Amino acid sequence: MNAAFKPDETFRGDFSYQNSEQAIRRFPLPFPDDKYMYSVNIEPHLPGPQGSVTEFAIDIDEHYVAECRERALVLDAEPLRFQALPHMMSSQWDCLELIMESLSRDYPQHFSLTRHGNQWHWVNRPLQLTQRFTFGDPATLPQQPLEYITRQAPGDWVVMDQREGDLWTEAGMVTTQADWSLNFDLGMTFKEWHGPVPLAHEIGVFDRALRFLLNLRLGAPVRRLNWTMTIHPRLDTAPENYPFWGPDRAMVTAQNAGDLVHLRVELQGLWRLPRSNAVVFGIRCYLISLRELATIPKWARRVHRVLKNLHPALIDYKGLTRYREAAVQWLAPFDDGAPTSPGTAPD
Amino acid sequence: MSESQTIAVQVAAIEQVTPLIKHFTLAPLDGGNLPAFSGGSHIIVVMRGATRTFRNPYSLLSPPNRLEAYEIGVRRMEESRGGSHFLHDAVRVGTRLEIAHPVNLFPLDKIARKHVLIAGGIGITPFLAQLEDLHGGAVPYELHYSVRSPAHAAFLDRLRDREGERVRMYCDSAGEAIPFDALLSTQPLGTHVYVCGPEGLIRRVIDTAKASGWPGSHIHWEQFSVPPVGDAFDAFLAKSQRMVHVLPDQTLLEAIEAAGIDVPYLCRGGVCGFCHTRVTGLDGELIHNDHYLSDAEKSACKSIMPCVSRARGKSLVLDL
Numbered sequence: 004m005n006a007a008f009k010p011d012e013t014f015r016g017d018f019s020y021q022n023s024e025q026a027i028r029r030f031p032l033p034f035p036d037d038k039y040m041y042s043v044n045i046e047p048h049l050p051g052p053q054g055s056v057t058e059f060a061i062d063i064d065e066h067y068v069a070e071c072r073e074r075a076l077v078l079d080a081e082p083l084r085f086q087a088l089p090h091m092m093s094s095q096w097d098c099l100e101l102i103m104e105s106l107s108r109d110y111p112q113h114f115s116l117t118r119h120g121n122q123w124h125w126v127n128r129p130l131q132l133t134q135r136f137t138f139g140d141p142a143t144l145p146q147q148p149l150e151y152i153t154r155q156a157p158g159d160w161v162v163m164d165q166r167e168g169d170l171w172t173e174a175g176m177v178t179t180q181a182d183w184s185l186n187f188d189l190g191m192t193f194k195e196w197h198g199p200v201p202l203a204h205e206i207g208v209f210d211r212a213l214r215f216l217l218n219l220r221l222g223a224p225v226r227r228l229n230w231t232m233t234i235h236p237r238l239d240t241a242p243e244n245y246p247f248w249g250p251d252r253a254m255v256t257a258q259n260a261g262d263l264v265h266l267r268v269e270l271q272g273l274w275r276l277p278r279s280n281a282v283v284f285g286i287r288c289y290l291i292s293l294r295e296l297a298t299i300p301k302w303a304r305r306v307h308r309v310l311k312n313l314h315p316a317l318i319d320y321k322g323l324t325r326y327r328e329a330a331v332q333w334l335a336p337f338d339d340g341a342p343t344s345p346g347t348a349p350d
Numbered sequence: 351m352s353e354s355q356t357i358a359v360q361v362a363a364i365e366q367v368t369p370l371i372k373h374f375t376l377a378p379l380d381g382g383n384l385p386a387f388s389g390g391s392h393i394i395v396v397m398r399g400a401t402r403t404f405r406n407p408y409s410l411l412s413p414p415n416r417l418e419a420y421e422i423g424v425r426r427m428e429e430s431r432g433g434s435h436f437l438h439d440a441v442r443v444g445t446r447l448e449i450a451h452p453v454n455l456f457p458l459d460k461i462a463r464k465h466v467l468i469a470g471g472i473g474i475t476p477f478l479a480q481l482e483d484l485h486g487g488a489v490p491y492e493l494h495y496s497v498r499s500p501a502h503a504a505f506l507d508r509l510r511d512r513e514g515e516r517v518r519m520y521c522d523s524a525g526e527a528i529p530f531d532a533l534l535s536t537q538p539l540g541t542h543v544y545v546c547g548p549e550g551l552i553r554r555v556i557d558t559a560k561a562s563g564w565p566g567s568h569i570h571w572e573q574f575s576v577p578p579v580g581d582a583f584d585a586f587l588a589k590s591q592r593m594v595h596v597l598p599d600q601t602l603l604e605a606i607e608a609a610g611i612d613v614p615y616l617c618r619g620g621v622c623g624f625c626h627t628r629v630t631g632l633d634g635e636l637i638h639n640d641h642y643l644s645d646a647e648k649s650a651c652k653s654i655m656p657c658v659s660r661a662r663g664k665s666l667v668l669d670l
Binding site for chain 2: 164167277279
């Protein structure tokens with residue numbers, strides 16, 4: 004990445020988070036079409052165009068330092084946002100290796116990793132951290148391996164053990180989630196974890212997704228986009244804290260929706276892990292206000308149409324019921340009815 | 351997988367460990383590290399012969415944390431279609447091969463309270479790597495290893511040195527046999543049993559365990575089918591409008607690949623289900639050799655696993 008970090012921006016309190024013009028143009032719009040319905044929209048996690056959020060396996064952008072600070076604040080208040088069952092230790096090391104190798108390979112100006120057998124030396128310049136440790140020995144790190152590395156990695160990380168023909172949610176770092184709880188879901192099977200999702204079970208999405216993921220191959224990660232909306236650029240919308248953020252939904256009007264309502268897009272990556280045979284699920288959250296989004300005329304038209312015609316079950320599930328109408332009204336002046344070009348790239 | 355994702359390796363060492371088994375060490379051509387893996391994983395070895403390309407699955411037997419090289423054990427199959435003969439006869443130290451990333455279809459269960467491993471003959475190979483994962487851990491385990499005779503007990507020294515009393519060997523030649531009933535009726539709750547070897551051994555373990563009240567989720571087995579030799583037949587690929595001819599010692603999957611059409615696969619041994627292909631027309635019969643389709647699915651003749659299964663009769667039409 005070329006842009007400078009914005010270490011002081013906030014995802015709470017005064018919500019000073021904003022996207023630069025460059026960040027807006029690379030925003031991963033999840034709507035290839037003017038209508039939206041679930042699909043098993045999984046594709047190989049191959050390098051995307053230069054500068055895009057998929058150029059590298061793990062995307063570091065201008066919000067990186069601020070996001071890590073936000074994660075630390077959440078963990079200070081609620082340490083159980085990181086959890087790992089005892090049998091997940093080998094997968095924790097797998098994750099640490101994946102993240103350290105990716106970041107040091109793709110962003111050598113920011114990160115470096117030196118390996119001499121099991122003696123590893125990690126340097127994280129943006130966060131001003133350096134650590135020598137013994138790979139495989141948790142006592143040589145200040146936290147458990149997954150907690151240590153995900154305090155320095157953008158997005159949430161969930162690790163699923165594979166056994167009995169299923170994937171079990173048994174370790175994770177979850178502080179930037181769209182209204183779900185690791186503490187509640189820990190130990191669940193794949194379909195139990197996704198139980199609340201409407202419609203998708205009925206059309207077989209999770210049967211197919213599970214079958215696909217059970218056969219996920221080492222060295223062939225995959226990705227997909229998911230989305231919802233959030234009031235304010237608030238990364239941490241945990242169900243346990245609903246009283247603190249839920250009422251924001253009632254503040255939205257057709258006048259303030261442009262600044263309050265944010266499209267929340269998750270770039271989800273899935274990797275098979277080598278030593279543990281587990282699967283790690285990275286859920287990277289990108290936030291953009293409707294006002295920022297509307298600076299791209301094609302996106303304003305498209306998001307207006309998607310929201311206007313969204314299936315009622317999805318409106319409820321995504322928690323948009325109270326403010327969707329206001330968001331649609333705010334976007335309406337940007338939609339002149341002109342056709343949108345195929346794909347998601349700005350015109 | 352597709353060929354672009356293979357890793358180039360070179361044979362670094364070959365050792366004849368029993369009259370029938372050779373032990374190959376494969377090092378990456380670029381001199382770097384190979385991917386780490388978990389015990390029970392296999393790789394596909396791509397062997398480009400003079401007229402044919404073979405792609406056979408072999409379990410990794412080297413320590414999963416040893417990344418400088420992979421090791422496999424290859425038994426010379428009497429009725430080989432060529433893959434094991436190629437490795438035994440044509441491959442030398444220095445020969446270049448291609449391999450696919452490891453895949454684990456036979457993993458240890460991480461919440462088991464005890465592991466009982468049962469190997470027959472060449473079926474020892476995945477357990478060699480799994481023992482590395484188990485060694486020094488808190489969960490108890492034991493290995494029961496059945497062989498024809500002491501001369502056929504591959505890797506026994508390596509096992510005895512490290513595992514001592516945790517390894518029991520049984521020689522057919524000495525009239526010894528694994529006491530299946532006693533073994534499987536006296537294990538503590540939470541034990542998982544794993545078996546790899548000849549079909550008869552696998553069947554015996556599954557049947558005995560089930561009769562002793564084991565839950566199915568605690569019984570694990572791996573048996574790669576060796577694609578049997580059969581009669582030649584033709585298959586019509588409807589989507590690509592191509593006719594392929596399958597030779598007696600060729601698999602349907604190989605014939606389809608030779609025609610330039612990619613079918614996704616992982617195990618090439620009738621286990622994983624990845625190459626599952628819809629049959630849209632059949633005048634004749636299917637010869638199912640896989641362990642993936644249920645009996646009902648096999649008799650329905652609506653699908654086939656082309657890595658190991660064949661057809662006999664006038665015509666076969668595939669949705670490819």
